[in-house]
Amino acid sequence: MKSLRYLNKYFLKYKYRLIIGVLCTIIARVLSLVVPIFIGDSLDGVEKYINNQTHSLQAVKDQLLHNILLMLGAVLLSGVFTFIMRQAIINMSRYIEFDLKNEIFKHYQKLSLNFYKKNRTGDLMNRISEDVSKVRMYFGPVIMYTINIITLFVVVIPYMVQKDITLTLYALTPLPILSLSIYFLSREINKRSRIKQETLSKLTSITQEIFSGMNVIKAYGIEKPTFKDFNEVAEESKEKNIAVYKLQALFFPLMLLLIGISNIVVVYVGGTRYINGYISFGVIAEFIIYVNMLTWPVTVIGWLTSIVQEAEASQKRINEFLEEEPEIQNLVEEPTNIEGKIAFKNVTFTYDDTNTTALKDVNFTLEKGKMLAILGKTGSGKSTIAELIARLYDVDKGEILIDDKPINQVNLTSLRNAIGFVPQEAFLFSDTIANNIKFGDEQAVKEVIINAAKNAHIHTNIVDFSKEYDTFVGERGVTLSGGQKQRISIARAIIKEPKILIFDDCLSAVDTETEEIILNNLNKISKNKTTIIIGHRVSSAKNADLIIVLDHGKIVQIGTHEELFNQKGFYQNIYNQQLIEQSAS
Numbered sequence: 187m188k189s190l191r192y193l194n195k196y197f198l199k200y201k202y203r204l205i206i207g208v209l210c211t212i213i214a215r216v217l218s219l220v221v222p223i224f225i226g227d228s229l230d231g232v233e234k235y236i237n238n239q240t241h242s243l244q245a246v247k248d249q250l251l252h253n254i255l256l257m258l259g260a261v262l263l264s265g266v267f268t269f270i271m272r273q274a275i276i277n278m279s280r281y282i283e284f285d286l287k288n289e290i291f292k293h294y295q296k297l298s299l300n301f302y303k304k305n306r307t308g309d310l311m312n313r314i315s316e317d318v319s320k321v322r323m324y325f326g327p328v329i330m331y332t333i334n335i336i337t338l339f340v341v342v343i344p345y346m347v348q349k350d351i352t353l354t355l356y357a358l359t360p361l362p363i364l365s366l367s368i369y370f371l372s373r374e375i376n377k378r379s380r381i382k383q384e385t386l387s388k389l390t391s392i393t394q395e396i397f398s399g400m401n402v403i404k405a406y407g408i409e410k411p412t413f414k415d416f417n418e419v420a421e422e423s424k425e426k427n428i429a430v431y432k433l434q435a436l437f438f439p440l441m442l443l444l445i446g447i448s449n450i451v452v453v454y455v456g457g458t459r460y461i462n463g464y465i466s467f468g469v470i471a472e473f474i475i476y477v478n479m480l481t482w483p484v485t486v487i488g489w490l491t492s493i494v495q496e497a498e499a500s501q502k503r504i505n506e507f508l509e510e511e512p513e514i515q516n517l518v519e520e521p522t523n524i525e526g527k528i529a530f531k532n533v534t535f536t537y538d539d540t541n542t543t544a545l546k547d548v549n550f551t552l553e554k555g556k557m558l559a560i561l562g563k564t565g566s567g568k569s570t571i572a573e574l575i576a577r578l579y580d581v582d583k584g585e586i587l588i589d590d591k592p593i594n595q596v597n598l599t600s601l602r603n604a605i606g607f608v609p610q611e612a613f614l615f616s617d618t619i620a621n622n623i624k625f626g627d628e629q630a631v632k633e634v635i636i637n638a639a640k641n642a643h644i645h646t647n648i649v650d651f652s653k654e655y656d657t658f659v660g661e662r663g664v665t666l667s668g669g670q671k672q673r674i675s676i677a678r679a680i681i682k683e684p685k686i687l688i689f690d691d692c693l694s695a696v697d698t699e700t701e702e703i704i705l706n707n708l709n710k711i712s713k714n715k716t717t718i719i720i721g722h723r724v725s726s727a728k729n730a731d732l733i734i735v736l737d738h739g740k741i742v743q744i745g746t747h748e749e750l751f752n753q754k755g756f757y758q759n760i761y762n763q764q765l766i767e768q769s770a771s
């Protein structure tokens with residue numbers, strides 16, 4: 187129950203709903219419990235008349251009518267209170283489910299990239315959906331049935347004992363057996379359900395992967411082996427499902443069997459005691475109804491215990507993530523005004539998971555409004571510089587200064603708001619083109635969107651689509667070419683009007699002519715903006731105020747185009763190489 191204690195704050199938040207729910211549950215239960223009393227009383231009245239203990243038929247009829255009206259009233263009122271109880275408690279559980287999901291989601295958003303590298307997406311999804319649903323059961327059915335059971339036991343059992351203790355003992359004996367059997371059955375069902383759930387997750391993952399990689403599957407003609415893989419997992423999932431339902435099928439027969447046994451015991455023992463004159467006829471009827479009333483809650487005790495165990499396990503998994511501290515902490519509450527000067531002082535950085543030292547002793551200063559180009563072979567650490575500027579990771583050694591302030595002394599939201607980042611792999615949401623561009627500035631009007639698209643040299647492509655800016659791009663932008671996705675991603679960064687623009691190798695999928703147009707546009711847009719262009723081509727670097735060449739995480743060349751062009755080294759080599767390529771094409 188330790189993990190579930192975390193949820194007490196929600197009980198406090200919804201205390202009025204909870205109190206109303208509890209009161210209504212008690213009232214509804216008590217009202218429904220008077221029905222057997224009137225049935226017993228009515229049968230006793232009829233019995234007395236048959237045995238000639240009462241002579242007035244009219245008096246018996248009046249007694250029956252009186253009892254029927256009272257029972258009707260009690261049942262109706264009980265129904266009304268049950269309705270309010272369900273509204274209060276079940277709705278409370280839904281509100282808490284919603285709050286908890288939001289809390290987890292907000293926390294997920296605060297966590298650093300490393301967290302996402304360490305944990306599988308399926309696991310993250312499961313904790314926010316499956317686990318939260320299990321926890322909801324703790325708030326809804328568990329509370330509702332627990333109060334129900336307690337009220338029932340507190341009222342019914344003393345009443346039964348007072349009527350006839352011997353019959354009570356006989357009538358209740360099968361119930362603990364029922365409860366225990368249901369407990370073990372539910373536990374086994376839950377165990378099998380968990381396995382079923384895991385295979386279902388596996389099936390979902392494999393299906394998702396197949397759909398995402400459909401173009402590769404088709405291109406390689408591997409539909410058959412892919413189907414075989416899918417079929418194996420689907421087969422496993424089917425087996426696990428059948429295993430669960432086999433056990434579930436036992437649930438109701440077992441319950442009916444034990445209710446039947448209880449009823450037979452009441453009829454037999456009650457009948458004997460009636461014949462011996464210990465109880466009246468009506469008591470047998472009352473006991474039969476009470477035993478049936480008690481059976482469901484007793485069955486439920488076993489079920490509830492396993493729900494609480496499940497909720498406890500789920501909340502433990504949720505807490506593991508909620509207790510995870512974001513590696514990147516915002517140390518400054520006040521927003522910071524960012525001008526855009528960036529300096530790296532002896533920066534060394536190692537990725538935790540692969541232990542790769544991506545940057546070694548990197549030094550450079552980029553004045554605000556200036557342009558930096560970063561070149562270097564693949565894996566030389568270019569993207570890492572961009573990620574460190576956005577503070578997606580903290581450095582191990584040395585420091586990064588933004589406007590001469592250590593980066594961790596800058597408000598994190600201000601920093602990220604000041605950066606327009608175009609990642610190496612463009613990511614588009616399954617939404618319209620306009621909304622994908624507007625993502626950088628929610629308030630942007632049509633003209634501004636079009637202007638950004640023009641600057642990213644994608645406008646003419648967009649107007650060629652029948653729905654123009656309202657074209658839906660499909661999941662991850664599947665309906666667009668690589669170059670189109672990159673340019674929409676560039677438009678998204680431009681529209682934000684950031685102080686710092688970072689283009690991480692984002693012109694790789696466009697031809698040199700388009701690259702030239704975009705670079706020219708960028709020269710205009712990036713006035714007064716600190717701009718960092720990462721790439722492999724000299725064309726994207728030659729207009730920069732500063733060029734850095736990286737090799738294995740170290741700066742091997744630094745200077746302007748003129749300086750590096752006249753130096754022997756990587757820059758001159760690729761310049762010459764690209765010149766030859768250009769003249770050959």
Ligand SMILES: Nc1ncnc2c1ncn2[C@@H]1O[C@H](COP(=O)(O)OP(=O)(O)OP(=O)(O)O)[C@@H](O)[C@H]1O
Binds near residue numbers: 539
């Ligand atoms: N998220 C990561 N986790 C672990 N290691 C990483 C991660 N990203 C990059 N690396 C490693 O850090 C090194 C530098 O990678 P980086 O992406 O900065 O290179 P790059 O110069 O941008 O390469 P490319 O031109 O191919 O994009 C590489 O050896 C890479 O394997």
